[in-house]
Amino acid sequence: MSSKKKRNPLNLSLPPTVNEEGGKDENTEPKQDTLDDQLRKLALSEPQIQRMHEWMNKKKQIGPLSEDVLERISELGHGNGGVVHKMRHKKSNIVLARKLVHLEVKPSVRNQILKELEVLHKCNSPYIVGFYGAFQDNNDISICMEFMDGLSLDIVLQTVGRIEEPIVGRIAVAVAKGLHYLKTEVNILHRDVKPSNILVNSRGEIKLCDFGVSGMLIDSMANSFVGTRSYMAPERLMGNHYTIKSDVWSFGFSLVEIATGRFPIPPLSKKEYSKLFNVPVEQIDPSYPDYESRSHIDDDDGPGSMAIFELLEYIVHNEPPTIPRGIFSDAFVEFVEKCFKKNLSERADLNDLMKEPFYKRYEANEESEFTKWVQKVISKQEQN
Incomplete structure (x- = not known):
């Protein structure tokens, strides 16, 4: 920050962004409904329901993820603390987006992050980007998501x-x-x-x-x-x-x-x-x-x-x-x-x-x- 920029006379802080009121209760497991159960609750249109089933079929085709099963196509941009690439799943030829986050943290912390990301598997909505899975490779965590071409x-x-x-x-x-x-x-x-x-x-x-x-x-x-x-x-x-x-x-x-x-x-x-x-x-x-x-x-x-x-x-x-x-x-x-x-x-x-x-x-x-x-x-x- 330039020395010419205004200081912080009000002593405002840059607060953490988690563990707040109204968020996820870490002691409560998310609902375990099947995909059909979830879709029935959401009052979706027939095309939306069909697309959700298409998405789940793609997810089944991909299966377990690792660096070896993916091929990089191009860079899409930079997100918070990571770079996003357009990737191809070699076996299925499905295109996906991979966010690569480099973290210099203990292995136990990376393992806990992967565990916390598992809740994304339960997010099945036409208004939420689909989650294929996440994996670690050395100090990198890869979060693999549905590719949105727009x-x-x-x-x-x-x-x-x-x-x-x-x-x-x-x-x-x-x-x-x-x-x-x-x-x-x-x-x-x-x-x-x-x-x-x-x-x-x-x-x-x-x-x-x-x-x-x-x-x-x-x-x-x-x-x-x-x-x-x-x-x-x-x-x-x-x-x-x-x-x-x-x-x-x-x-x-x-x-x-x-x-x-x-x-x-x-x-x-x-x-x-x-x-x-x-x-x-x-x-x-x-x-x-x-x-x-x-x-x-x-x-x-x-x-x-x-x-x-x-x-x-x-x-x-x-x-x-x-x-x-x-x-x-x-x-x-x-x-x-x-x-x-x-x-x-x-x-x-x-x-x-x-x-x-x-x-x-x-x-x-x-x-x-x-x-x-x-x-x-x-x-x-x-x-x-």
Whole structure:
């Protein structure tokens, strides 16, 4: 961190991200339902049920995993503390994604991490990225997952700039259902909701990945979680308990980012919205706060322009970011506002959000339009 950056006058901490209220109870085993039992509970469509069975058939074909049975195709990107590769399972020819995490820890710690990751085998939902298994090779842990050919939303943003509200609506519905599934069916919280952990594919599916099932893994990678802290709720940064409402804050933050193509802090001014969306300033809701313009808006699209403690201080002590009517629908503005209440008792939980007009508007939307959108994005990615 540069010496010119602001120090930490408020003595804010960078807290751990596990073992909090409302998360996984380590003394309680997850439910042992069969796949058919789980799918019946989730009120899925017939195509979703069929895809889940297709996924389980692929998983059976792959079987036990090791470095010897995999072949690297290409690098997909970097995640928290690891690199993600596109891989091919040699025997079945199935393509998968492998996250490789290098950890200089005791063998007993690596073994415990692998044991904690086993709960991922019980996550069977069309809104959660499928888990093939995990294995260790020397100091590396490989986490093998379903390959999503549309990649993550942070990479999508690099291709499209920002995402139109109807597409954001479809994403919001899927993410809410994914978070709800994790909480109600597996009894865990995500703890790391952000665009890089929301994946899409050419079949029109939207899935969550990289949620905090392994406390030991998160602790071992603690120094790499600056990006995660940028999306943390104020109460979490102040060292208070993590609840599902903390995931809701990060969820709202992510929706604002993908809808604007800019990290939400510091907030955009009316003039900047006018430029980004090519509309007259007068069209923007007069009640929208008159934020100061960022300098170099075309370059400043992330939290990197603020020192980490400046950013955390802003989240804790300033008013939450908002989005303006006149650019976005009333329903979307109100949905985001309910995610961004700093007072926990006022902030919506997932059940509240699922009753909102914005959620209801896109819950029943046809998947085909979203599928076409993802396919266009993939085509652009291949041309670049």
